[in-house]
Amino acid sequence: MLRMILALSAVALAFFHTVTVHAQATARAVTKKGFVQCGVSTGLAGFSQPDSKGEWRGIDVDLCRALAAALFGDARKVRYTPLTAQQRFTALQSGEIDILSRNTSWTIARDAGLGINFVGVNYYDGQGFMVPKKRNIKTATQLNGAAVCVQPGTTTELNLADYFRAKTMKFKPVVIEKLEEVLNAYFAGRCDVYTTDVSGLIAARASRATKAADHVILPEVISKEPLGPAVRHGDDHWFDLVKWSLFAMIDAEELGLTSNNIQQQAKNANPVVQRFAGASGEFGKMLGADRRWAYNIIKQVGSYGESFDRNLTPLGVDRGFNKLWNQGGLMYAPPLR
Amino acid sequence: MFPGAGRGHGSKALPDRRLRCLAWQTGVAVSAILVAWYLASNAAGNLLDLGVASGFDFLLREAGFEIGESTFLSYNAADTYLRALSVGFLNTVRVASLAIVLSTLLGTYVGLARLSNNWLLAKLAAAYVETIRNVPLVVQLFFIYVLITENLPPPGEALNPIAGVFLSNRGIAFPILALGTPVRLDYPHLSGFDFTGGGSLSPEFATLLLGLAFYTAAFIAEIVRAGLLAVERGQLEAGYSSGLPHAQVMRFIVVPQALRAIVPPLTSQYLNCTKNSSLAVAIGYPDLVSIANTTINQTGQAIEGFTIIIVVYLAISLTTSGVMNWYNRRFALRGNRP
Numbered sequence: 154m155l156r157m158i159l160a161l162s163a164v165a166l167a168f169f170h171t172v173t174v175h176a177q178a179t180a181r182a183v184t185k186k187g188f189v190q191c192g193v194s195t196g197l198a199g200f201s202q203p204d205s206k207g208e209w210r211g212i213d214v215d216l217c218r219a220l221a222a223a224l225f226g227d228a229r230k231v232r233y234t235p236l237t238a239q240q241r242f243t244a245l246q247s248g249e250i251d252i253l254s255r256n257t258s259w260t261i262a263r264d265a266g267l268g269i270n271f272v273g274v275n276y277y278d279g280q281g282f283m284v285p286k287k288r289n290i291k292t293a294t295q296l297n298g299a300a301v302c303v304q305p306g307t308t309t310e311l312n313l314a315d316y317f318r319a320k321t322m323k324f325k326p327v328v329i330e331k332l333e334e335v336l337n338a339y340f341a342g343r344c345d346v347y348t349t350d351v352s353g354l355i356a357a358r359a360s361r362a363t364k365a366a367d368h369v370i371l372p373e374v375i376s377k378e379p380l381g382p383a384v385r386h387g388d389d390h391w392f393d394l395v396k397w398s399l400f401a402m403i404d405a406e407e408l409g410l411t412s413n414n415i416q417q418q419a420k421n422a423n424p425v426v427q428r429f430a431g432a433s434g435e436f437g438k439m440l441g442a443d444r445r446w447a448y449n450i451i452k453q454v455g456s457y458g459e460s461f462d463r464n465l466t467p468l469g470v471d472r473g474f475n476k477l478w479n480q481g482g483l484m485y486a487p488p489l490r
Numbered sequence: 491m492f493p494g495a496g497r498g499h500g501s502k503a504l505p506d507r508r509l510r511c512l513a514w515q516t517g518v519a520v521s522a523i524l525v526a527w528y529l530a531s532n533a534a535g536n537l538l539d540l541g542v543a544s545g546f547d548f549l550l551r552e553a554g555f556e557i558g559e560s561t562f563l564s565y566n567a568a569d570t571y572l573r574a575l576s577v578g579f580l581n582t583v584r585v586a587s588l589a590i591v592l593s594t595l596l597g598t599y600v601g602l603a604r605l606s607n608n609w610l611l612a613k614l615a616a617a618y619v620e621t622i623r624n625v626p627l628v629v630q631l632f633f634i635y636v637l638i639t640e641n642l643p644p645p646g647e648a649l650n651p652i653a654g655v656f657l658s659n660r661g662i663a664f665p666i667l668a669l670g671t672p673v674r675l676d677y678p679h680l681s682g683f684d685f686t687g688g689g690s691l692s693p694e695f696a697t698l699l700l701g702l703a704f705y706t707a708a709f710i711a712e713i714v715r716a717g718l719l720a721v722e723r724g725q726l727e728a729g730y731s732s733g734l735p736h737a738q739v740m741r742f743i744v745v746p747q748a749l750r751a752i753v754p755p756l757t758s759q760y761l762n763c764t765k766n767s768s769l770a771v772a773i774g775y776p777d778l779v780s781i782a783n784t785t786i787n788q789t790g791q792a793i794e795g796f797t798i799i800i801v802v803y804l805a806i807s808l809t810t811s812g813v814m815n816w817y818n819r820r821f822a823l824r825g826n827r828p
Contacts, residue, residue, distance in 0.1 A: 238787065239783050239784075239786065239787045242787070242790055243792050246540055246542060262788075266542075266543050266790055267790040268537075268540035268541040268542040297682065298681070298682040298683045298686075299684075300660060300683060300684065305771075305780065305783060305784045305787065306783060306784050306787030306788065307787075310555045310556075310784065311554045311788065313556070314554055314556045314567035315554070315567075318566075318568070325556075325559075325684070326555075326556045326558050327558055327694070327774050328558060328774050328780065328784070329772075329773065330771050330774075330780075330783075331772070334632075334772070334774075335774075337636070337639075338639060338774065341636070341639040341640045341659065342639065342644050342659050343659050343660075345683050385540070386540055386541045387539070387540070387541075
C-alpha cells in the first residue's frame, strides 16, 4: 500500500509541480531545509539497514552521511527514506529524495532513460545464485527447471531470464516484492534457488539463515553489477558534490587517511594531504562547500576502507574487486587537485 | 416549481432554466477538459525536462523477464511488454472470477447458517464472519502463504492423498484429461526439481484464491443474512398457512424478494474482490498490478503503467457492474412489490 501511495504521489507530483532544474537548486534547497533526504533500501545488511537502536548503518548510508558532512560539516544531518526496488527511481525523479544511495546497478537504460545520473561506483558486484547445501548442486548449469526466488523490478530479474535463455534452460520465477518476504519464501523451501547480487546473498545468508553453512553460493557470477548512488538530471553542481564526496572517501584510503589519524595527518607537510584537509587549495569553494569538506567526511564518516570494514567485513564479504586499484582491485578515484 | 403557479411565468422561466442548465453543464465540461489538458501537458513537459521517456511505444518492446504462471497465453522472456501485461490481466481475471464464484457459494452458506436454528452452527458462522471481516486481508494472505509453504514438504517428499494428486510446497499437482485418441488421464510425475505433466496450482494462486474467497464470503454472508431478514415475516407466515412446505416457501416467496435486497450490495463485493486481487504482489502471484509494476520499473514509465492499471480495472469493474445491474433489473421487473 505504502508503495502504491508513494508511486501515486510521485505521479501526482509530475502532474502538478513545475519541476525547476537550474544550477545549485538542489544544494540550496537542501541547505534551506537543513538535512539531506537520502533514499535507501528497506533493509539490506551491510548496505543500508537500521541497527538495534534504529540508526541506519551500511556503506550506502555512509555515503549520505559523507554528503551531509561535506555540506553541513555534520554527518548526522541526514534523513532516510526506505524504498523498494520499484519505488526508488520515481522517488528520485519526483524530488522526494535528494540522493538515491540504495545498492542500485548502473546501466545504460537507467542512466539514459530515467532522467537520473549515476555518480560513481561504491561497490562492484555481480549476480549469483544461492542454494541449500543439502541439494548437492555444484554449478548453475544444474538448475534446469528450478523455482527461483527473485525480487521484481531489478536488473536481477532480467539477467536471470537472459542467463536461462542463453543456456536453453527453464525456470519458474517466484517474484515477491519485499526482501523480507522473498527470503522467507526461499528459506521455507518454496524456491530451490535465491538469486540476487552476491553481496546480497552473503548478507542474507549471514543475517537470515539458521545456519549459514547450510547454504552455498554457486561459483557462477552471471552479470556485472556496479552499484552506486544516483542523482536527478539537470543539477550539475549537486552531481559534482555527491561525486566528490564518494571520491574523497576512496582517495582517503589511498592516502592512508582514517577517521582516527586525520586530525594528526592534517598537520603533515605532505602537499597532497594538505590539499585534502583543506589547508591549501580552493576545492571547497568550487564545490560550494566548506574548505574542510573532505576533512569533515573522513573525520566523521571515515575512508572507503573503514566504511567497508565496519559494514561488510563482519558479514564475511571479501574486498575482492573492491580493493583499491593499486592493490589489485577496481576502486580508483580521480585525484583531488 | 409549484404546479400551476402562474402559467405566464412558467412558460417564460422554463427556457431560461434550460439555458442556465445548459450553460452550467457546458461550463463544468469545459473546465474539466481544461484541467485534464493542463495536467497532461504539464506532466508531459516535466517529463521532457527531466529527460524521462514517455508514450506507449514500450508496449511492443521485448519484456525480457519471465512470469511464473500463465494459463491461457504462452509467454516467455522474448515476448513483448504487451503480451506480459495481457498475461497479468488474464491471471487477474482467472483468480478474481474463481474467487467470486467460491465466495458467493461460501457466503450464501454462511449467511444461511447464521440464521439457522442450530445454536452451534449459528455461533460458528458468526465467529467466522467477525474474525475474517475484522482482520486485514493482506495479513490473512501472508498467514495462508506461510501455512502452505512452511507446512507442506518439498516436492521429493510430496504428500499423495489420492492416486495421482501431489501436495508439496510447490503447490498441488493433479491429473488432467489429455485430449487425443484415446482420451486418457495425464498424470503428474516428479522430474528434477518439480512435478511435470498433469495440471497444477501454485501456492501463490491457491493463497490468493483462498484468501479472497474467505474474506469476500464473510461480507457476502452478512449481505445474504440482511437480505433474508428484510423479507417481512408476514410473507413467510402467509406461505406456511397456505400449506406450502418450507423449501417452497423459501424458493418461491423468500428468496426472490431477498435477492432484490442482496444483488446491489453484492455487486460492490464483487468489485471489491476483483480490486483486492491486486494484493497478489505481496505474495508473488503474477497479476496485472505485479506485471505492471515490473514493467514500470524496467521502463521507468510510471504514468503510462498506472494509466494501464486504472483503465483495465475500470473496464473490469464496469463490465461486472453492468452484468449485475442487468441481472438486478430482471429481478426487479419480475416481482410485483406492493
